[in-house]
Amino acid sequence: MNLGQLLQHGHAHPDTEGLTIAHPRGYELCGALCFGGLRPRAYTRLARLSGARPADRVLDVGCGTGYLTRRMAKAVGPTGSVLGIDPSAEVVGYARDRTRESHCSYETGVAEALTAPDGSFDVVVTSLAVHHLPEDLRPVALREMCRVLRPGGRLLVADFRPPRTRLVRHLIGASVGHVMAEYRVDLLDRLVADAGFEVRGRGDVRPWLRYVQAVRPEK
Ligand SMILES: C[S@@+](CC[C@H](N)C(=O)[O-])C[C@H]1O[C@@H](n2cnc3c(N)ncnc32)[C@H](O)[C@@H]1O
Known part of the structure; x- marks a missing residue:
């Protein structure tokens, strides 16, 4: 059993075929270690890129x-609002406990069947989550993100960029799992475009992230 399997429910979650996180504290520790001190800067940059x-x-x-x-x-400040959704009640509870801002809330939910009405958000973000979905659910999830954005609304998708070195990929496969080590992050652009978005930008955020910026077309 590797670290990834230890942190996850595996496929056992009743609401999704995605790999859900069951142990939020372990995930936080793993995140801090894997980013090697660069996590705050990387995520602040993602927020800006959104x-x-x-x-x-x-x-x-x-x-x-x-x-x-x-x-x-x-x-977005106190005049805005942010909703985080995740199928795992454990991580949602953990996130709620650590959030002070009253304009930031959390619900359990799945990417492939969002409950929000059409056009109800100005911005959708998603980080390190697409590779947690089985391949057949990824296009469904991206179409859902497009549906809940208002026309002209912005999308930021960030996901894991496996290192080019075979040895490092092998170490990642052994420690957190082959889904990550073999993830085709180069397909993210196409996935986003096929869901109905206009891709506006792309790039890398050190040490492990690739991002794609896109807009839901006005028409
Ligand atoms: C690697 S974590 C990333 C969490 C967070 N976005 C971050 O960047 O730290 C992947 C998350 O995707 C969630 N997930 C799994 N299946 C999902 C689904 N069907 N819909 C939405 N989220 C899902 C997992 O429970 C987990 O919390």
Whole structure:
């Protein structure tokens, strides 16, 4: 059993085929170690790259422990709102306990069947969550993100960028699992475009993230 399996429910979660996180404290520890001190800077940069502005309504899909959600709450300020959703009641409870901002809330929910009405957010963000979905659910989840964004609304998807070195990939596979080590992050652009978005930008955030910025077309 590797670290990834230890932190997850595996496929046992009743609401999704996605790999859900069951142990928020363990996940936080793993996040801090894997980012080697660069996590605060990396996630602050993601919040900036999302283009969120004061008073925006933001959805964070697969929010986990709320690390990005809380940064989004800072970006939109008290006149905005941020909702984080995740199927795991454990991480949602952990995120709620660590959030002071009253305009930042959490619910259990799944990316492939969002409950929000059409066009109800200005910005949708999702970090390190797409690779947790089985391949057939990834396009469904991206279409849902497009549906709940208002026309002209912005999407930021960030996900794991496996290192090019085979040895490091092998170490990642052995420690956190082969889903991460073999993840085709280069397909993210196409996934986003096929869901109906206009891709506006892409890039890397050190040490492990690739991001894609996109907009829901006005028409
Ligand atoms: C690696 S964690 C990332 C958490 C957080 N976004 C971050 O960047 O730290 C992946 C998250 O995706 C969630 N997840 C798994 N299946 C999901 C689904 N069907 N819909 C939404 N989130 C899901 C997991 O429970 C987990 O919290």
